[in-house]
Amino acid sequence: MTDELVFETYIKASAEQVWEAITTSEFRRQYFFGSTVDADWRPGGRLVSHSPDGELWADNEIYECDPPRLLSHGWRSLYDPELAAEPESRITWTIEPQDGDYVKLTVVHDRLAAAPKTAEHIRGWSFILSGLKSVLETGSGLT
Structure with a gap:
């Protein structure tokens, strides 16, 4: 069992465009399974995500936020009881x-x-990051 997964991709976009795609519902819906995001973008703030029909999918703490360079936050999926029972893991986006x-x-x-x-x-x-790249480079996502 691994404690860490690392994904890298190169995107033909500015750091500001990638940041906006990660942090706004307008973009996120297009590549992140139709989900929305609402957050208080500061350390200690909350990052809340909902499904397309409004179901709460995530409510996690923001650890670091340095736009448009770095975002680190907790990760615990609430849409599945087995996943929700696990302790919070961490996601770090570096641009x-x-x-x-x-x-x-x-x-x-x-x-x-x-x-x-x-x-x-x-x-x-893999699906999410491929979709993010597609949205930014072509204007069309995978979801």
């Missing part, structure tokens, strides 16, 4: 501008040793 109008987006999902069911959902991150 690094690159030469040629690209950014390198690194997503680290860690603190997974005590959350094995959450760790099994690795395919979800």
Whole structure:
């Protein structure tokens, strides 16, 4: 069992565009299974996510917030009782501008040793990040 999953992708967009796609419902709905996001974007604030029909999917603490460079927050999925019973893991989004109008987006999902069911959902991150890249580069998401 791994305690950490790391995903990297390069996106033809500015750091500000990637930040907006991560932090606004307008973009998030297009690549994150139709979910919305509402947050108090500061350390100690809450990041709340709902399904397309309004079901509470997540309510997690924000650990670090440095727009448009870094966002770190808790992760506990509330839509499934087995996932909701696990302790909160952590997601860290790091956005690094690159030469040629690209950014390198690194997503680290860690603190997974005590959350094995959450760790099994690795395919979800691949889908989400592919969708995020598609939305920003083509204007069309996967969901």
